[in-house]
Amino acid sequence: MLILPLEPTDDLANPIFKDAASCGLWLGQLQLTNLQLAHSQLLYQIGELNRYPMNGIERLNTLELLRETVGFVQDDYAKKLIDKPLPLNDEEMTIFMSLVQLWQAMLTGYQRCMQFYIFGEKELSDQGALLCQRCLCYGGLEIFEYLRTRYEFSPALWRQMHELYAYAEQHELHQIEVADPDCKTSCTSSYVKALLSCYANPAELSRWQLQQMNRWLSAWSSSLCLARSYKLNKNDSEPLAVDISGEMGLQRAEEVLHKDTVRYLDMVPMSKLLRVKAILLQQGQTAQQVGLGSQYDSYACHDLLILLHQCWCENRHKRLSQRKPVLRITELCCQIEGIYAHLSQKGNRPSRLDKLAIKQIETMGYVPNSDLERAEIDHPLESWLIENENIIGARITRTDESGRRFKCKQLIALRAAKSFSFMLATVAWMIVTRQGKLQMGIKYLPGKPMPVRISAAGINLARSEAQAFLMPALPSVKTPASLIIPRGWFQPGLAIELRQPNDDFMVLQLGFSVERGLDFERVSFTPV
Numbered sequence: 001m002l003i004l005p006l007e008p009t010d011d012l013a014n015p016i017f018k019d020a021a022s023c024g025l026w027l028g029q030l031q032l033t034n035l036q037l038a039h040s041q042l043l044y045q046i047g048e049l050n051r052y053p054m055n056g057i058e059r060l061n062t063l064e065l066l067r068e069t070v071g072f073v074q075d076d077y078a079k080k081l082i083d084k085p086l087p088l089n090d091e092e093m094t095i096f097m098s099l100v101q102l103w104q105a106m107l108t109g110y111q112r113c114m115q116f117y118i119f120g121e122k123e124l125s126d127q128g129a130l131l132c133q134r135c136l137c138y139g140g141l142e143i144f145e146y147l148r149t150r151y152e153f154s155p156a157l158w159r160q161m162h163e164l165y166a167y168a169e170q171h172e173l174h175q176i177e178v179a180d181p182d183c184k185t186s187c188t189s190s191y192v193k194a195l196l197s198c199y200a201n202p203a204e205l206s207r208w209q210l211q212q213m214n215r216w217l218s219a220w221s222s223s224l225c226l227a228r229s230y231k232l233n234k235n236d237s238e239p240l241a242v243d244i245s246g247e248m249g250l251q252r253a254e255e256v257l258h259k260d261t262v263r264y265l266d267m268v269p270m271s272k273l274l275r276v277k278a279i280l281l282q283q284g285q286t287a288q289q290v291g292l293g294s295q296y297d298s299y300a301c302h303d304l305l306i307l308l309h310q311c312w313c314e315n316r317h318k319r320l321s322q323r324k325p326v327l328r329i330t331e332l333c334c335q336i337e338g339i340y341a342h343l344s345q346k347g348n349r350p351s352r353l354d355k356l357a358i359k360q361i362e363t364m365g366y367v368p369n370s371d372l373e374r375a376e377i378d379h380p381l382e383s384w385l386i387e388n389e390n391i392i393g394a395r396i397t398r399t400d401e402s403g404r405r406f407k408c409k410q411l412i413a414l415r416a417a418k419s420f421s422f423m424l425a426t427v428a429w430m431i432v433t434r435q436g437k438l439q440m441g442i443k444y445l446p447g448k449p450m451p452v453r454i455s456a457a458g459i460n461l462a463r464s465e466a467q468a469f470l471m472p473a474l475p476s477v478k479t480p481a482s483l484i485i486p487r488g489w490f491q492p493g494l495a496i497e498l499r500q501p502n503d504d505f506m507v508l509q510l511g512f513s514v515e516r517g518l519d520f521e522r523v524s525f526t527p528v
Contacts, residue, residue, distance in 0.1 A: 002164070005111075005160075006108065006111055007051075009052060010051045010053075013048050013051035013052040015049040016048075017045070018049075019058050020062045020065055023062045023065050023066065026045075027066070030042075032072075035073065035076055035077055039074075039102065040098070043101060043102050046066065046106065046109060047105055050105060050108045055121065055123070056113045056117065056123065057121065057127075059109065059112055063106065063110060063113070066106070067106075068181065070106060077095065077099060078099055080092070080095050081095060081096060082207055083207075083407075085407045086431075086438055087405060087436070096145070096149050096151070099149075100145050100146070103138055103141045103142040103145060104142055106138045107135060107142065110131060110135045113127075113131050114131045114132070114135060128168075128171060130178045132165075132167065132174075132187045133168075133187045136161060136164050136187055136190040136194070137185075139160055139194070140161070140191075140194035140197070143161075143198065147198065148207055148210045150430060150432065151431065151432045152431055152432065152433045153434075154434065158246070158247050159247055161191060161194060162242075162244040164187075164191075165187060165188075165191045168187040168188075173187055174186065174188045174191075175187075175188055182218065185222065188221075188224075188226060189221040189222040190221070192221040192224050193217040193221040194249075195242060195250045195265070196221065196250070197213065197214060198249040199240065199250040200213060200308055200312065203429040203430065203431045203441070204441070205307075206408070208300075212292075212293070212304060213304065215293065223269050223273070224266070225265075226265055227263065227264050228260075228264070230253065237313035237314070238254070238267065238315065239266050240252060240253060240265045240267060241262055241263065241264050242265070243256060243259075243262050244262075245261035252315065267313050271309065271312075277290050277291070277305055278305040281298050281305070285298075286298055323390045324390060326388060327385065327387065328385070328416070329383060329384070329417045330383075330384050330385075330396065330414045330415065330416060331383060331415050331416075331418075332383075332396075332414050333381050333382070333412070333413050334404060334413070336486055336520065338379030339412075339413040339422070339424070339469070340469075341378055342381070343413070344451040344501060382403045383398070383417075384396045384398050384400075384414070385397050393442050394442055395439065396414075396442060397433070397437050397438070397440075406427055407427065407518050408427050408429060408518070409426055409427060409518040410426065410517065410518045411426055411518075411519055411520040412424070412426070412427060412442065413425070413449075424449050424469065424471075424484065425442040426442065426515075426517050427440050428440075428442060429441040445471065446471075446474055446477070447472045447479075449469040449471055449484070450471075450472075451468075452468050452499060452500055453465055453498075454468045454485065454496050454499075455496065455499075456495070457495040457497050457507055466485065467486070468485045468498075469483070469484040470483060470500075471484060480524065481525070482514055482522050482525070483498075483522070483524075485520065485523060486519065486520060487516070487518070487519050487521055490510060490521045490523050492511070492512060493509060495507060495508070496508050496509075496510060496525075506527060508528060509526050509527075509528050510523050510524070511524035512524050
């Protein structure tokens with residue numbers, strides 16, 4: 001029997017609507033121009049409704065009326081977290097938790113209906129498939145909120161999803177189609193959608209990519225099914241597996257010990273679908289013609305299709321896991337001016353606040369008397385732990401309790417603790433763990449960087465002097481020398497003067513952009 005985590009109802013609960021009719025009237029008067037107020041009203045009233053004692057069918061009808069408005073408000077309110085660095089600040093964290101709580105409130109409401117269904121309420125006797133699907137849907141939306149905000153979620157959410165699916169399967173409800181505003185769906189498709197979302201390396205996907213993948217899966221997951229066994233033919237994509245008695249999502253089938261509670265997801269249909277759509281885009285069809293949406297860039301959609309195929313169908317997880325486990329402290333700095341200060345061992349000129357800080361240090365008997373000490377005051381280094389690593393990149397976790405906030409594709413520099421040699425890298429992905437620690441995947445930029453200063457040759461007021469890094473040529477991997485310059489500074493063919501730390505200078509002509517990050521651009525050049 002399915003055990004639902006529900007508190008008893010309360011006769012003192014007093015929602016503003018107590019049935020579907022009054023709910024419809026209240027929704028008609030709800031002001032959506034003030035998004036924060038509308039969200040807080042929905043969260044409070046649905047919370048009161050969940051505590052209020054009422055029969056199952058009336059609760060179901062009321063919740064069905066609320067779905068469209070809740071979805072609209074949640075999507076709009078979540079936009080406040082777009083492009084926010086991690087970890088979130090207090091105000092942003094409040095928004096995030098409110099989003100999660102509203103999804104959970106909707107889930108709790110449908111769980112109350114499920115409870116009446118399990119106990120045999122006659123009016124709900126033919127609603128079992130719909131109730132299970134709605135519970136799986138809102139459980140999946142709660143998980144997706146964590147994914148797109150890049151916060152790790154509790155394994156309890158997986159247990160909740162597995163138990164619901166197991167119940168639906170046991171009572172043969174899992175494949176029954178139910179109506180949804182945009183498409184036909186089922187318990188299996190909602191469950192598979194959540195499973196595949198979490199298996200797509202979501203920490204590496206942009207918010208746009210995650211939301212686009214979510215839309216596609218709404219249409220595609222209905223063509224997939226979970227089975228108790230599988231057959232693997234030569235050249236087929238390997239199936240994925242999930243243990244519905246466990247606390248994890250999908251894994252590669254070979255990693256899971258076969259038993260009665262393991263279900264296998266055949267990825268051959270998904271592999272064919274992704275490859276066909278990618279080929280059609282390559283042949284010049286638009287995203288709309290291929291059925292990927294009417295307002296999306298075909299090149300971006302093609303790249304996402306390829307990435308999803310790698311994640312779901314090509315064992316990309318296995319390749320990514322082939323890193324050497326290490327436990328080594330590293331020191332990290334970010335932002336071009338901070339990295340330049342440490343590499344050149346020259347701090348910025350003290351500001352008024354810096355002078356006050358220095359005066360306080362002087363009264364305690366310590367005066368920073370070197371460029372290195374000046375750099376460490378202006379741009380303090382953070383302590384991070386390298387957990388695994390290969391020549392391409394590493395996974396690192398911040399050991400300090402607090403520090404700077406980061407974004408993906410940001411330039412950083414790392415060095416072994418107390419060393420003087422830095423290596424440049426970019427942030428490939430990041431997530432905040434359940435313990436509140438910021439964790440990042442980084443991609444190394446090979447070669448020892450040299451701090452330099454650049455300026456446009458001749459008179460060019462639009463491009464004043466800037467800090468940059470000269471990356472050496474690496475003949476062993478056939479990589480020519482390049483420059484890392486501030487984002488927005490690059491112009492093809494621009495002649496620049498480059499001044500090295502020893503004051504030697506040379507004139508270069510910029511070539512093409514090799515790599516573009518959040519705050520930097522790596523460009524080719526030729527000496528003039």
